[in-house]
Amino acid sequence: MPKTHITMKVNGSEVEGLAEPRTLLVHFLREQAQLTGTHIGCETSHCGACTIDIDGMSVKSCTMLAVQANGCEITTIEGMANADGTLSPLQEGFRMMHGLQCGFCTPGMILRAHRLLRENPSPTEAEIRAGISGNICRCTGYQNIVKAIQYAAAKINGVEFQEAAE
């Protein structure tokens, strides 16, 4: 099948490569850009393990074609840490609040939470739950993921994080 030359900016760096028209974006990122942090869980847009940020939107990269991302600006989990390599507030929140177990959904969950907090810097618990409802986790029961996002929101907003009583 003929291939198209595509370029995109991923985590601030130019990435170029050849993709068949049918190549899924998640495969392009994982196989050609060698960024394996974006995971594949269902291939039907239900689980959200492949969630990345494209031009300021959360997108499930398992149901988008690589050619559609030509010229786009993309952030993946590999682009989420602070410039000095330390964990960003969201990453730190997930660790501090025990918001992950097997870690397979975590990159997608963090990317979705990243955009959620840009859209709504101080979400309520209900808003967080609705905001991440496109991402499935099989290990944590979500409660600690919600706390992780609240922790990050507090840190980004410069306020003290207060864990809600059980």
Next chain:
Amino acid sequence: MNDLTPTREQREAALEGMGCRRKRVEDIRFTQGKGNYVDDVKLPGMLHGDFVRSPHAHARVKAIHTEEALKVPGVLAVITAETLKTVNLAWMPTLAGDVQMVLADGKVLFQNQEVAFVVATDRYAADDGVSKVVVEYEPLPVLVDPFKAMDPDAPVLREDLAGKTTGAHGPRKHHNHIFEWSVGDKELTDAAFKKADVTIKEMISYHRTHPSPLETCQCVCSFDKIKGELTIWGTFQAPHVIRTVVSLIAKIPEQKIHVIAPDIGGGFGNKVGAYPGYICAAVASIVTGKPVKWVEDRIENLTATAFARDYHMTTEIAATKDGKVTGLRVHVLADHGGFDACADPSKWPAGFFNIVTGSYDFPVAHLSVDGVYTNKAPGGVAYRCSFRVTEAAYCIERGMDILAQKLGMDPAELRLKNFVKPEQFPYHSALGWEYDSGDYHTAMRKMMESVDYAGLRKEQAEKRAAFQRGETREIMGIGVSFFTEIVGAGPSKNCDILGIAMFDSCEIRLHPTGAGIARMGTKSQGQGHETTWAQIIASEIGIPADNIMVEEGNTDTAPYGLGTYGSRSTPVAGAAIAMAARKIKAKAQMIAAYKLEVHEDDLEWDIDGFRVKGLPEKVMSMKDICWAAYNSVPPGMEPGLEAVSYYDPPNMTYPFGAYLCVMDIDVDTGVYKVRRFYALDDCGTRINPMIIEGQIHGGLTEAFAIAMGQEIRYDAEGNVVTGSFMDFFMPTAVETPHWETDFTVTPSPHHPIGAKGVGESPNVGGVPAFSNAVNDAFSFLGATHIQMPHDFWRNWQAAKNLGVVA
């Protein structure tokens, strides 16, 4: 001594040992996308394999045409059963004593069964090849209903077993019968029923469901023709067992097989067994001389890899009129699908289902299980469960509620009346288990106080009255469940897999600088072993947990172990860690005595080193002992500081818990709302409370999914109608309830650190709590037992059946 000398508390805190909410070391990589899962493994020249699968649930395979597929650019080979026969791999043994086709040999027995394996240069080309393989099928009559499996005119499913009247577990009664297993005293039990004041009998079904971890099953196989060595990276919960199985069936010497389980994206039992994908990828690598990757998609995972449950349990309880249970009789019809590939220890055809007497002191009991073949996917696994304990707990916990209803007793009071008493431990159950320790009354009463049980029942009575007056259309259910788990498989006297005793192992090596590595026979799939195992070592030998690296999943470096499933890691491997650490500590004591020039008996342990009794300033830290172990050991002693332990536990462990669910259901729509869920767990000694709570949250979420909607369903033709996350219920953050956790601590008397395991308790206890809440809500309208899963539609149906909805 100066101000910089750490206090005793500071020294202890620095260890981050047992009881500490130590943050997980795994998270540093997982939160940055730096985990290394199987699909991340990329080798030079690697090929990709993909399956041709059967659209039919039962059909004869008349011909497989591969010519067009082989013309597809990038396709290198198409493997069929005929190919596999040339290397004697057309069929493989299952963990349950049966055999299973690797690729369809003559016919198919379930929809999406593997028929051919296409190998190509990339996954897209492999998929193109799959679409070009033409298979000629002759459809056969399909058997879906397990209750019809042993009808005289039921279709013959397993033609390979024709004429065989004996199976792996004894006589077969019918051509679709797999085994009959019975335990307990039938005569005494029947007698108890004859003289009982009250009896109940109910067919309680636990529907077919699926573990569906977010990462599917996958592997990369690489055969080195020069060395004759096979390396397999795979999503394996039990890497060593996989290596042994591969060696036995592929006839490759075991030392020449290297099995590596890297990071695993959830297992929940799905990744215990061996699947055709592993065999085909290995054969393809041997045939092509190149590495071959096989990655399953979600539909394949849901429809062709190991399902869970599918137990249909006719449950009878005998009791006195004041509510003392006097006998339990259960018959199970177990639907095992096309092949008996259940992941149970060899001696237990129905796993540990004989824990079905639960937490109650049944004087007599009798249990029998019939396993049957149907045209469904094989591989019943313990989905977040210890070998059928989930089904057993559901059976007895529904049964007790039904009995309470018949007696007009409160279900919590009925349980309190029948619990095994603290002074009865170690308790021998009527069906043959020895419960190690427990204090059920304390746990139950703590739960009842914490939730204001009496207040909830009062509120419920008021709501019921309001419903009867027509003032509300909402009904309130209170689901009580109390469970006793049986985990820690297991003692070699009870448990083996394919003849290998179910011990587990740990090897600890301490280096001169006071840092070390622990290698394990277990394999985390998210349970946080790298964090908690180091905590046990920290407490045992006084080296900070941060200085201990834990490594699992590489059969070249790890000592042989039976892997992680059935909540066995802490009860078995956790004990192996403590025993290995104690061997190191014993040698360290000899070194310290030599260096401090005292007798060993004059030393006492003090957090992170040895101190001379009565001379507190004469101490030697473990860190200093590590250095000394490599430069000045006592004469005649070997240098080094390492130990290995292969731990064969003397008994299982028996964690328990008291759960409560409060639910409101709108009878006109069937919509439910979980208002409250409280879970009290007693898992013995708690290693890392943060991780325990996380495990409970996760297990409860899976219990919620199973009880309230998750089901693998088939139509009459054997088509799977729940083959994706579109129709197989996966709760999101929106549906998932809020969890309240609590605990009591009753250590295991035989475990070196008293830990019992917790991973699947919330699933085991959670499902009956949800189901009891639904049933309790409807009970005042005349319902005795409503089958799971309790989704909106079924709730509405229940209301309709009870005549409260037109």
